[in-house]
Amino acid sequence: MPTPRFTFHQPQNLEQALDLVGMYRTNGKILAGGTDLVPKLRAGLMDVHHVVSLNRVPGLNRITFHEDDGLVIGAGARLADVALNPEVMKHYPGLAHACSVMATTQIRNMGTVAGNIVNSAPSADTAAPLLAYKAAVILVERGGRRHVPLTEFFSGPGLNVMEPMEIMEAIRVPSPPRRSGSAYLRLSARSKVDIAAVGVAGFLALDMDGVIIEARLALAAVAPTPLRCPEAEAMLAGQKPDPQLLTRAAAACVRACRPIDDVRATAAYRRKMVQVLAGRVIEQCYQTAERGDA
């Protein structure tokens, strides 16, 4: 395959980057880790003449956590860094897990969470936990900055609400309350190093009696976009989980999904797996939430 040819830009700060992105909005692309972009360029899937790398923009790779403000994941933060960040591991185990089991070591060392979100694959592994954590993305463009809740971000397979001149600067994740728990489980045709065939993330917050105050569940790889499961969440709120409730809530997750048949799995199997994984996720969330004040 002939290697694609393009001009490679390495802006030294965000302003320069925004200028370049604005200038080449019709035939340019942003590059973070390049693990989605480069294979697409090589496959000749895009007509790209300019590639704007964010890798020299200072400060973009930050990962910060404050009890009050929550977590900020800079757009340059690598999946591996997020996976191994002690605060992320402690407060957002579902996200840490997603970042540590997805892809391969090499890809995790290059790829970014932001890239995973912007790429907007239905199977994006970080999407489901971030949805469950009620994350929002910060988008900047020349002269503007907006926050978009992740629930409003995805619009189709590979599609989202970003404008061509925008850069994702960071992802904000609210701080989890005490007595909450979260988890992410995924399943793929090959257990390791494979795109997810089904992904389920959950978050539960409990009161002192162990009653669920808030529940959030999100699915990946079973619909055109990663999505939340409002019906199941409503079922769980105000309840203490028991086996019947788990089964019913998981069934509600199944109703939320719209899977397809592809080389990885059939839609029928994906539905069954949403049922299984959702049940397991809720249980795991509940157990961690009960255990502590984390």
Place this chain on the structure above:
Amino acid sequence: MSQNSEEKRQVKTLERERLDLGRLVKVGEAGLRIVGDSVRRTDDVLKATGKLKYAADYPQEGFLHGKILRSPYPHALIRSIDVSKARELPGVVCALTGGDVPGRNGFGAILPDQPVICQDKVRYIGDGVALVAAESERIAQKALELIRVEYEELPAVFDPRDALAEGAPKIHETGNQISLDKLRKGDVEAGFAQADVILERTYQVPFLEHAYMEPDCCWAIPQPDGTMMVEGPMQAPFAVRRNVAPVLGVPINMVRARQIHMGGGFGGKEDSPIDLCCRAAVLAKHTGRPVRISLEREEVTLQTCKRHPMIMELKVGVTKDGKLTAFKSTVYDEQGAYASLGPKIPPAGGSHVHAMVMSPGPYEIENCWVDAYLCYTNHPYGGAMRGFGAPQVHIAHEQMMDELAAELGMDPVDIRRKNAFKLGSKTATSQVLDQSVGLRETLDACEERFGWSQRSDSAGWVDAAKTKRRGVGVAMGWYRTSIGTGGDACGANVHVHEDGSVILYSGITEMGQGAFTVLPQICAEALGVELEDVRLVKPDTDLVPESGPTVGSRSTTLMGNAIILACRQVRESLDQKAAEMLGVEPERLVFCGRKVFDRDNPDGKALEFRQVAAAAMASGMRLIGQGWWAPPKASLDPETGQGSPYFVYTYSTHMAEVEVDVQTGEVTVTDYVAAFDVGKAINPKALEGQIEGGVAMGLGYALMEKVVLENGMPQNMSLQNYLIPTMLDMPDLKPLVLEQTNQHGPYGAKGIGEMPNIPATPAVINAVANACGGRVRSLPANPEAVFWAIRELGGPPQD
């Protein structure tokens, strides 16, 4: 994978049998120094440091780039092709269609039924309809887009059973059935009458991609004297030459094929270099310039051969104490669009006949009946892939053994022990196994190391929540050494120089299996020099004697013998000279570690090997040896499938432990033991490498691999979607190497290259069934298939 492999590497010699019976090749056992030693492979450092050059690393200056326009239809007539626009594109040097092939417009490993450029008809998606050579790949790619082809679609056939049906669309003029091969031994109906239990089962396996790491790449360089030189990674340079010559319309001596170090072949690079070299050579012939063709991964999937899919309908009878009484099987072996390596080369060559011969398994069964159909379809074509028809049939008979055992309430190990081959057994072709049969020993060794009885007792739930179950599986296997064509010869040249250094000329190729280490080991041992004294000349049809292809687990054994014979010719001179110099009888001489001395007086005077070589040379004695070796004659009756198709077999038993998530169908292979009777381990560490890689491959076949085809179009063309096991999927693997001397092999060796992946697949599948009750009879047993198999049962066992 095996961190403590030093500890694990235990080679156990079972028996040194009457070595003197060996035909031609008689070797003294005493004092082997280099053979049997795990010397480091000669290419390891080059590979680890990135210095080894693969074809894609060679400079491309001055080369034109060839591209192939492929058919988008699985079956269609070509109404017209217009390449004029492509020819006009600046940078395009030529654009060729079928009429432009100078000689025979057909190639193939066995039958030349595949057009170099299709002229009137296409038979699969991936068939080449036009070739372009241009100054750059980019231009060549553009040129393809400018070629206009009018097709008239024909109804296509995608199932071998449909292909056989009356009125099925005809894929080749000769008809869709390439052959119906038959095996008849005893009287199966009488056998079924003796049986207490008869089971009928159908097992099915899909197309598999070799997924060699290195995509195909080759080039053709016209030489000033009119010779065409083709180079690339290739397993069979002589087969390449045999095809390129008629395609160019020149005699064989006008084509020179040279192998470049392969990044994996697994049988696939027996075929694909024929295809690519023929096409590159045609382009080079037209342009008078070097032409390079390099395939992308997706193109490899589209264009090159695969492992044959098969549908195997078995009916097997067994007495209540576990003795097999009758084996009946109908095999639908899907050849795909072109004959490749499927058809028979009498008496027993070709993958199809091999599959038929192996299909009842390594068991004594009085009554066998096999009908094996080989048919064309409009799918990609089946070629050689590590096991050549044997993995497929093992998947059937080894599952059947477990299903029979379950029916009888017998332990799967016991039913195998009851029926397994031993010395003197008669195979399904009535071949008497008169030597080197270590099958039962592999079962014993495996059973002990694995701890079969404890482990099978503790199979069942793993966790309190009852989501996971553990189970164990066993499978046995046998595999021939050599190819059963009756013309399976290998030649080697050995040149000894006056300073004691040696050049070895061999046509056996290196694809990661270690041939370039093991063959020099044999040469050094046979001459009594050190390994570093031997330099190997890489396969080059202008320099090395015909060796046949590097396939069929034949290289070490057949080429090893040829090398020993070549060394012996040189030794005649050296013996004579050294005898003179030492004043002893030649019979008493020992050549060892660059020294030559009197056997009866080892501490007495010793000569340097180089002294003897120099003296022999000065007196005009022959220091160039040439050895040729072919296995004992093969036989197979075309009507009854009875005879002795292959001269020796390697035997093996595998045991696997798995955990199955019964709610999701996910399988983890948690432990693995594999035992082999290899005759003689020339290089135990390299052999262990073959075992590890082979088991990984078999595990992939069991759990994840399948070329998904829709209307003839592969849906998973890249390694993102065509899943093969990674290191992380591998269990801790314990290889056990046993040696039951092969009297026909160099130092007793038999083939090992293909054997390790063969029982691995059914061992894993059997373990899955043992764990969760669900049996996946149509592979792969990916999580989804296992999930549905458990559902079909109405859930996992509850105990």
